[in-house]
Amino acid sequence: MNEISQQLISELAVMTPFSLLKSGKSTPVLLPFYHLVTDESLAFRSNYDYPSVAQFEADLDFLLKHFKPLSLGDLLKGGDLSHSFHLSFDDGLKECYEIVAPILKRKGVPATFFINPSFVDNKDLFHRYKASEIIATLKARNIQISLQRTYADLASLDEMAEEIGLNWESWLEEKKPYMSMEQVKSLVADGFTVGSHSMDHPEFELLDEETQLEEIRESMDWVNRKLKPEIKAFAFPFTDVGVSDAVFEACRDEGIFDISFGTAGIKREHFPFHFQRLPMESKIELSTKKRLKEAYMAYRLKRVLGKHYARRF
Template sequence: MPSLLFRALSPAGSSAKLSIFIFHRVLPAADPLLPFEPSAEEFAWMARLIAGNFHVLSLGEAARRRQAGTLPAAAAVITFDDGYADNFEVAWPILAAHGLPATFFIATAFLDGGRMWNDEVIEAFRKASPGELDLRPFDLGSHTLSDTSSRIRGYEAVLGKLKYFEHHQRAEVAREIGRQAAVPERSELMMSSDQLKMLHAAGAEIGAHTHTHPILEGLPDEQAFAEIAAGKLEVEAILGETVSVFAYPNGVPGRDCSARHGKMVEKLGFTAAVSTQPRFANAQADRFHLPRFTPWDRTPGRFAARCLLQLWSSRA
């Protein structure tokens, strides 16, 4: 049963506040180049803390119960974006050990050996020799690489700018940066279709996350609709059943997605969709733009405190 304090701040029924946690990866061991991604050891205490303080549901069930006003006290959902192999290999066994359901959103273009554009850039900064990594031909600056911190600063600067390149240009530039640093084209970073089927068979809820993970606001409406539809159809073809939940790529409302994309999602038959607005979903939240949040803290006490603070600050 959730702890008394969390139940008091997030009561059951029509006054419920649904906490939707967002993750991307869970690493087998800490990676200095990816300090924002939890290791298996860190995720184990996060899962234990969430299990002890929240009533965790799949997104589909939580969305239905929110609409009906029947959410339990301290209701929460655990979500993962993109479709990384470590979601199946590392995160799912930890979740299962704590009896926790979770929802996984899959960008289908990268299954079976692909790599997302941001990971292409990160791996290039990992593999590049010390010295100057000159990306000025792409209007992405020149970066002095000497240690882990300089590599992190470099790829963060590049990702922040490259993110808003035209969609196809973004992928092409990222691949060229990868070639420049001898990053192999194929990768085992993302799940295979077989792993996705096994994850689903084990009890995970699977959702759609477009085909190629574009920022929808940067696409013509017809192309945005096609991206959302393709991701849904491809996941359904792999699993052999209907997919009903969706996550917007990048997901910042007003910048990366908007109300018209919510209408597309509804038209395609989804029952709920999540953004990356960092707050909690009350009864008034739009079911096609449900907010998500994950504390960035790396100690259990601070992680729990930030969960409480978010519930407290969203009382109104």
């Protein structure tokens, strides 16, 4: 954040009891989210942190000690959501089915999984994963390279992959990084909720409003047809930065989704159906407690500064 240094946040968080930081009915509900949990090193995820199984279980144990787990339905109902959390996972990677879901079932934790229809059944690969895999392939040949990784660079990434002999169809058939449709349906049968994460994970700030709406409409329609969820949920890929109020209002007026999510951490939103989630893979080297204390401290300091600047002007 611009006004406050990360060092100050960390120092204040250390000095403040966790129970005080998370207290108060006005404090936003805690919505931690992940992408991947595994003990393996995955080249296509080389530029992203993710917890080991032990780290993830430690996170869950801490959350369950201090908060009550909520279902997506509980979250949508509203009311007093203080001292509660709802867990979610993005991208629909196979570890969600193979590793995460069994742990959640054992611990009795509900969760929502946000999937990209274009990637289910390993039909295609997220553009940033493509870039990471290209870099890893060239590194194995002692070639160092840096690549642009935005959605706008997708065509050039596919062209480069072809030039170096990297066939995405064969790679996907061998690696199978994503869940199959059968596995997604199994999650639903086990009581988990599933929502949309856009069709193929573009950076929304690079899209115009109509294209943003089309991504939301098309992906939500796919989820609704294939899974018939009781709650229509959408999680913006990357962030909701660059998404105007007009887009949210269109989604509300058309009934495209019932609830939506960004990734701005602990924060209140002016649309009652829109919530911000906390990335749990950020600063993963820190303990669960320290990560959460810093997130709550940042939220509280932003509120104080907001009121301060409102008084000045």
